[in-house]
Amino acid sequence: MMMYERVLLFLCLVASCFSSPVQSTADDNVLARAEKAYQGIEWKPAFDECGSSRFNTLVEATRMAIQLTKPRRHPESTPGWNRFFLSDKHIKKREGWVAQAGGSHLAKVSKIMESVHQYPSKAKQGKDKFKIAYRCRDTLAICKSVPGAAAVTAQPSRGQSEKWEVYLCDRFWGTGHLKDKRHKNSPQDLETLRSFEHVIVHELLHCDVVTGSNPKIIDKKAVLPSWPTEVDVYGASRCSEYAWLYADKQKANFMVKENADNYAWFYTNNWFNDEWKWHDDGERR
Ligand SMILES: [Zn+2]
DSSP: OHHHHHHHHHHHHHIIIIIHHHHHHHHHHHHHHHHHHOTTEEOHHHHHHSOHHHHHHHHHHHHHHHHHTOOOSOGGGSHHHHHHTOOGGGSOTTOSTTTGGGGHHHHHHHHHHHHHHHGGGSOGGGOGGGOEEEEOTTHHHHHHTSTTOSEEEEOOOTTSOOOOEEEEOHHHHTTOOGGGOOOOSSGGGGGGOOOHHHHHHHHHHHOHHHHOSTTOOBOOEEOOTTOSSOEEOOSHHHHHHHHTTTGGGTOOOGGGGGBHHHHHHHHHHHHHHHHTTOOOOOOOO
């Protein structure tokens, strides 16, 4: 009995001498580093709510989301563009992304893509009130309100000083990092390649502190050829169908520039095309 208590006491001492203080200093360092490196994010709520392992995952996913969204000189010439926005080669002359109205549709999309890439490193005008918080607490009710969601972004109420918040649902934690995805041979498997980074980019796009409000990036609903009733345009297959909705009439569906998941899949498609040398052309077959 005595022995047991002594062992227990020793274990407690080990825990308090070595584990807790050292661990908490290490955690504080991680928080300080995240706050310095990614100033567009309000890190304290995630630090307090998510636990240290998930907090670290969020920091790494934010770092990689910046890589995922690295701007390309000609986004409109990538396979991801063809699949999730539709290449001008399929569109009537002077009616495409580049040619139509002096390229204003393409210019808008490019601007949004640039903002989402830059935002995590630097909040708007460096101001605290524009920072976005990741949340792990009280996610149940809000996640339930959007069945199947990996994360839900909440808009601050008008006139209040609350910030944009991204609630991370159970499904989010099951997606995994881009870099940990098992090799796939072709874009046919895109649907299985949703990652932490993909979800974070999708959610950041909803925040108008990131992308502005013209257009507002939302989750569109539409009637698509594959389903008789209106659906959420969500997932690789539906997003691609949405982009190609009028392809047989040689027209673009410019509405895709308002749908968050089309952007996220554009990035994921191009990322794995480069990573795994798919030689993808973005065509729907
Ligand atoms: Zn969304």
